Amino acid sequence: MKLLTFVKQGVTSLGVKTEKGVLDVAEAAKEAGACVPDSVMSVIEEGVSALGAISDLVASTxxxxxxxxxESDLEFGPCVTDPKKMICVGLNYRKHAEETNAPIPEFPILFNKFQNTLTAHGRDIAIPRVTNKLDYEAELVIVIGKKAKYVSKEDALDHVFGYCCVNDLSARDLQMRTPQWMLGKIGDDFSPLGPYLVTADEVGDPNRLNIKSTVNGEVRQQSNTSDMIFACDEIVSYISQHLTLEPGDVILTGTPEGVVLGYPPEKQIYLKPGDVVTIEIEKLGSLTNRFVGE
Incomplete structure (x- = not known):
């Protein structure tokens, strides 16, 4: 199932993308007199039972x-609206580590982002005036569906609700200012998320997905999630050894080669006002944002 959020009368609403169009879940439930979850966070929390009720609603409307x-009439919201935690994995593609002359990490490199970074497909993103080196990063996001603590690698993906696209925007001049990367990652709207949250059953193996980014129509990144150093099951298991993962938590799994930082200095052209970036991952759709001056 492909879930999404959209803005209706100033409020974020739940939708389902189908071959017939996008179903406004709250409106359909009202018409049918049915009781179904009316937010994406509720669906994630309730899991299989919620998806079953929504599937029945789609079929009966x-x-x-x-x-x-x-869909073309919608103003999208982030496909996950209220994650308690946003955990990121750095340097998780072999060719990306190589292009930046970084050693292959022995353990996942973790950092975090915050909810101020959330924005949606189709939204304009302002380039902060404090950076001259804003970079794109196409990434697969894992969305947790079940509480996870000390889970094994073998059981890890059973705790995943679904997956989506993100552009893990990175202000490289701020990121590299200190050994801690956080400053370069936490700008407002630095995590456009969507357009859809696709359930795990529809995705299958998350480490066999084509992933790419384009800037103004030019392909910059083109890879496959099979190039990850730490696969999705390893990531979920590893993080769960150190903290409890809750339904709705999101994990950004790293970016492949082709980012601006990986180019020779004389060829590094960072994002500027007017640029349009699209992140596309197989089975998950395309996430597009335009950049503007702050």
């Missing part, structure tokens, strides 16, 4: 219902 919307 007539084609003539006003609950069916055109």
């Amino acid at each position: 007539s084609a003539s219902s006003a609950a069916w919307l055109r």
Whole structure:
């Protein structure tokens, strides 16, 4: 199932992308007199039972219902609206480590972002005036669906609700100012998330997905999640040894080669106002944002 959020009368609402269009879940439930979760966080929390109720609602809503919307008319919200934790993995693709002349890490390199970084597909993103080196990073996101503590690698993916795209924006001049990377990662709207949250059953193996980014239509990154140093099951298991993962937590799993930082200095052209960046991951859709001056 492909879940999404959209803005309706100033409030974030839950939608489901289908072959018939996008179903406004709250509107369809109202028409049917049904009781179903009305937010993406509720669906993640309730899991299988919530997905079953929504699936039944999709099947029973007539084609003539006003609950069916055109995706092109929607203002998207982040596909995960209220994660308690945003955990990121750095240098997790072999070729990306090589292009930046970094050693292959022995353990996952972890850092965090905050909710101020969340934004959505189709939104403009302001380049902060404090950076001259804003870089794109196409990444696969793991969305946790079940509480996870001390889980094994073999059981780790059973705790995953689904996956989505993110552009892990990075202000390189701020990131490299100190040994800690956080400053370069926490700018407002530095984590556009979406367009869809795709359930794990529909994705299958998360480490066999094509991933790419384009800037103004030019392909900059083109790889596959199989190039990860630490696979998705390893990442979830490793993090769960150190803290408790909760439903709705998101894990950004690292970016492949092709970022601006990996180019020779004379060829490094960072994002500027007017640039349009699209992150595309197989089965998960395309996430597009335009950059503007602050």
